[in-house]
Amino acid sequence: MATLKVPAAVPPVADDCEQLRKAFQGWGTNEALIISILGHRDAAQRRAIRRAYAEAYGEELLRSITDEISGDFEVMRSIHHWSSSPHALASPDLSHSPDCDDDATQRAVILWTLDPAERDAVLANEAARKWQPGNRVLVEVACTRGSAQLFAVRQAYHERFKRSLEEDIAAHVTGDFRKLLVPLISTYRYDGPEVNTKLAHSEAKILNEKIHHKAYSDDEIIRILTTRSKAQLLATFNHYNDAFGHKITKDLKADPKDEYLKTLRAIIRCFTCPDRYFEKVARQAIAGLGTDENSLTRVITTRAEVDLKLIMEAYQKRNSVPLERAVAGDTSGDYERMLLALMG
Amino acid sequence: MATLKVPAAVPPVADDCEQLRKAFQGWGTNEALIISILGHRDAAQRRAIRRAYAEAYGEELLRSITDEISGDFEVMRSIHHWSSSPHALASPDLSHSPDCDDDATQRAVILWTLDPAERDAVLANEAARKWQPGNRVLVEVACTRGSAQLFAVRQAYHERFKRSLEEDIAAHVTGDFRKLLVPLISTYRYDGPEVNTKLAHSEAKILNEKIHHKAYSDDEIIRILTTRSKAQLLATFNHYNDAFGHKITKDLKADPKDEYLKTLRAIIRCFTCPDRYFEKVARQAIAGLGTDENSLTRVITTRAEVDLKLIMEAYQKRNSVPLERAVAGDTSGDYERMLLALMG
Numbered sequence: 001m002a003t004l005k006v007p008a009a010v011p012p013v014a015d016d017c018e019q020l021r022k023a024f025q026g027w028g029t030n031e032a033l034i035i036s037i038l039g040h041r042d043a044a045q046r047r048a049i050r051r052a053y054a055e056a057y058g059e060e061l062l063r064s065i066t067d068e069i070s071g072d073f074e075v076m077r078s079i080h081h082w083s084s085s086p087h088a089l090a091s092p093d094l095s096h097s098p099d100c101d102d103d104a105t106q107r108a109v110i111l112w113t114l115d116p117a118e119r120d121a122v123l124a125n126e127a128a129r130k131w132q133p134g135n136r137v138l139v140e141v142a143c144t145r146g147s148a149q150l151f152a153v154r155q156a157y158h159e160r161f162k163r164s165l166e167e168d169i170a171a172h173v174t175g176d177f178r179k180l181l182v183p184l185i186s187t188y189r190y191d192g193p194e195v196n197t198k199l200a201h202s203e204a205k206i207l208n209e210k211i212h213h214k215a216y217s218d219d220e221i222i223r224i225l226t227t228r229s230k231a232q233l234l235a236t237f238n239h240y241n242d243a244f245g246h247k248i249t250k251d252l253k254a255d256p257k258d259e260y261l262k263t264l265r266a267i268i269r270c271f272t273c274p275d276r277y278f279e280k281v282a283r284q285a286i287a288g289l290g291t292d293e294n295s296l297t298r299v300i301t302t303r304a305e306v307d308l309k310l311i312m313e314a315y316q317k318r319n320s321v322p323l324e325r326a327v328a329g330d331t332s333g334d335y336e337r338m339l340l341a342l343m344g
Numbered sequence: 345m346a347t348l349k350v351p352a353a354v355p356p357v358a359d360d361c362e363q364l365r366k367a368f369q370g371w372g373t374n375e376a377l378i379i380s381i382l383g384h385r386d387a388a389q390r391r392a393i394r395r396a397y398a399e400a401y402g403e404e405l406l407r408s409i410t411d412e413i414s415g416d417f418e419v420m421r422s423i424h425h426w427s428s429s430p431h432a433l434a435s436p437d438l439s440h441s442p443d444c445d446d447d448a449t450q451r452a453v454i455l456w457t458l459d460p461a462e463r464d465a466v467l468a469n470e471a472a473r474k475w476q477p478g479n480r481v482l483v484e485v486a487c488t489r490g491s492a493q494l495f496a497v498r499q500a501y502h503e504r505f506k507r508s509l510e511e512d513i514a515a516h517v518t519g520d521f522r523k524l525l526v527p528l529i530s531t532y533r534y535d536g537p538e539v540n541t542k543l544a545h546s547e548a549k550i551l552n553e554k555i556h557h558k559a560y561s562d563d564e565i566i567r568i569l570t571t572r573s574k575a576q577l578l579a580t581f582n583h584y585n586d587a588f589g590h591k592i593t594k595d596l597k598a599d600p601k602d603e604y605l606k607t608l609r610a611i612i613r614c615f616t617c618p619d620r621y622f623e624k625v626a627r628q629a630i631a632g633l634g635t636d637e638n639s640l641t642r643v644i645t646t647r648a649e650v651d652l653k654l655i656m657e658a659y660q661k662r663n664s665v666p667l668e669r670a671v672a673g674d675t676s677g678d679y680e681r682m683l684l685a686l687m688g
Contacts, residue, residue, distance in 0.1 A: 151495065154532045164534045166527075167571040178563075182571075183510075186530035188498045190508045219522070227511040227526075 003308040003344035031334040039341030069106040104293040105334040117152035128168040133259035143270035176217040183226035190229040200235035275310035304342040347652040347688035375678040383685030413450040448637040449678040461496035472512040477603035487614035520561040527570035534573040544579035619654035648686040
């Protein structure tokens with residue numbers, strides 16, 4: 001259900017590196033060439049290119065990208081700090097006066113080029129450091145990645161930031177959100193298919209009682225959502241629906257604008273219908289004046305190798321317009337080119 | 345700092361298997377032979393023996409051990425369920441009328457034969473299911489194993505029990521203990537040597553304030569103990585000592601019999617002085633009438649390949665008697681033989 005298009009005959013890694021090097025060294029911008037290569041290579045191929053590029057030219061590919069495509073300083077700093085090249089800590093050149101399109105393009109190309117686990121670690125770090133209640137990145141990373149993948153993110157976080165992800169969330173997030181998000185990201189869920197039906201019934205009842213009493217941050221709600229396996233939770237939510245006549249997400253809409261309730265609903269939707277969850281993120285990113293580029297880039301770069309096809313189908317169904325067309329209408333230049341490349 | 349003695353020339357795995365098979369098949373008990381082999385093989389060698397034994401005889405080694413050394417039903421059931429042999433779910437034969445020594449010997453031989461991560465998973469499962477406030481097994485597993493090792497325990501737990509460890513703890517433990525133990529076992533601590541001195545100072549102050557107000561289960565105490573790296577925590581505890589004139593463990597002794605406070609002290613001692621922590625567990629297991637065999641077995645089987653030498657040194661220093669002599673005086677028969685083998 002990925003959308004990424006890799007050519008039938010992928011050029012040798014050395015050729016890709018050489019082309020990229022030429023793009024970085026030429027006069028003027030060569031974003032189109034960079035995108036035409038990296039936007040059509042899968043995670044393993046991008047990893048091989050990064051390794052071969054660093055060996056051949058003594059410079060990290062990510063550093064070369066940020067030198068070529070000027071953009072947002074903060075992401076660059078984060079990336080540069082990552083790289084172990086001798087230039088890693090050099091100050092970036094801000095004289096380019098980067099414009100918004102450059103920012104968005106750079107961010108998209110860099111996030112895409114990273115390994116999935118590294119990418120999630122960078123996104124989660126940004127979300128933890130600049131945390132605000134409307135941010136759903138931590139929920140997405142915790143609930144739409146498999147158990148092994150989530151653990152790989154936590155390992156990449158150690159390597160990159162010399163701290164643990166849960167440590168940063170616990171230090172920056174407060175109150176009920178902390179109580180919910182720290183265990184959500186720390187859990188190593190069992191990912192087998194086994195379901196305990198009796199347990200699904202009893203825990204659906206617990207959830208219903210707590211929700212009925214508006215005890216949304218009760219320990220039991222948090223325990224169930226943060227420790228049970230995905231298969232078990234799906235059974236619990238289904239039974240909730242059968243036993244109480246409506247979806248649990250509907251019962252969690254008492255105050256539709258409450259961000260904590262929105263977070264609970266996002267967790268449940270990430271488990272039950274990740275494609276429709278991400279469709280909504282993309283829809284809201286495009287809707288209205290201006291584009292929420294960070295959200296749009298996040299959906300497309302994190303799902304292009306996973307289930308972007310399903311998300312695009314859900315978008316078409318919901319909005320009667322293809323997501324590609326909506327993206328093309330709302331973005332421009334290299335940023336548009338990059339997103340459309342990843343959408344196949 | 346391990347005590348395990350492996351012979352200079354280890355016999356081929358096939359020979360070990362053949363000797364073990366003979367011990368299991370002969371008339372009468374051959375515990376001495378079983379102990380003389382398994383009690384002198386390291387984790388990798390035991391793993392190789394288990395694999396080769398199952399291939400050669402179509403039966404799990406652990407199943408053969410429980411058939412030969414009669415003992416405690418529950419551990420056997422747990423082990424048998426693990427094994428994938430055709431006999432795995434057969435009812436154990438209870439007609440042996442196992443006595444206490446057999447129970448203890450069987451438990452020691454089986455726990456020792458398991459891989460360290462499997463062993464911890466079995467111990468943690470037992471602790472979670474039969475949880476009571478005085479049980480320190482979860483603290484030991486969470487705080488004296490490295491981050492990668494603790495994660496291996498959680499993986500072994502999935503494989504064995506088809507659930508997650510944090511799920512079982514959250515379901516069986518309640519109140520402040522749950523609030524503390526679930527994040528303690530779920531964390532993937534950063535394990536690098538970096539220390540943030542400013543942070544150590546500010547968090548020592550937070551700990552002191554909360555302890556001063558007897559807010560022992562405050563979110564901040566739990567956050568610090570369950571998310572910071574070991575190196576960072578050691579710096580924090582040292583600064584606590586310097587700034588407030590006594591050890592944090594002393595300030596946590598307001599009510600020496602309170603099990604929650606004892607648990608907090610155990611966590612800190614597992615980080616700061618695991619050898620002296622385990623010395624105390626061994627001392628208390630031996631002290632008084634009768635022996636706490638489960639605790640003694642746990643200390644010796646889980647530390648023989650890690651730091652049992654240091655624990656024995658601490659014991660000698662504290663009690664002016666060698667631990668081997670104390671163990672020999674307090675135990676007998678095959679159980680004594682097994683423990684002394686692991687103590688080198």
